[in-house]
Amino acid sequence: MNKTVSIIIIAITFIWAGMICGISFLEAPLKFQAPGITLPLGLGIGKLVFGALTKIEMTFSLFIITCLLLSKAQFKTWKLFVLPILIVIIDNALLMPILDARIDLILSGVNPPESSAHWWYIGLELIKLISLVFAGVVFSKRLLNFTQSDL
16 A cells, blocks of 8 residues: 555544544533523534535545555455444435424424434444544554564
């Protein structure tokens, strides 16, 4: 695998993990503690921010897939990135539409029934974060310790 492509994949992986930490685990819970932030305002901001985050995550996923395809990466390298990419697909296909619909109901004054979708999203975000950090560390070690053909 090309060293430049490997460095790009590593950079994307750690930038992505940092975005998850900053948005999902820092910004999201803290915004509701800010003075003057109402539930509708916080939900509206959250919908906007998480909508942007999912688009960026899809772009990162596609970029990593393209890099792996073009560099003819070995299966052991692909395995590192399957879980976070799969979670992005689940988030976009299943969870975000459910969560967005709940926000729309709340903003229109309707109190939606209980749902575990938010807890599923948080759990998957945590798994995605851990898997990205793991993938980035393992891939970085391979880059530093082995020849390019071992990637």
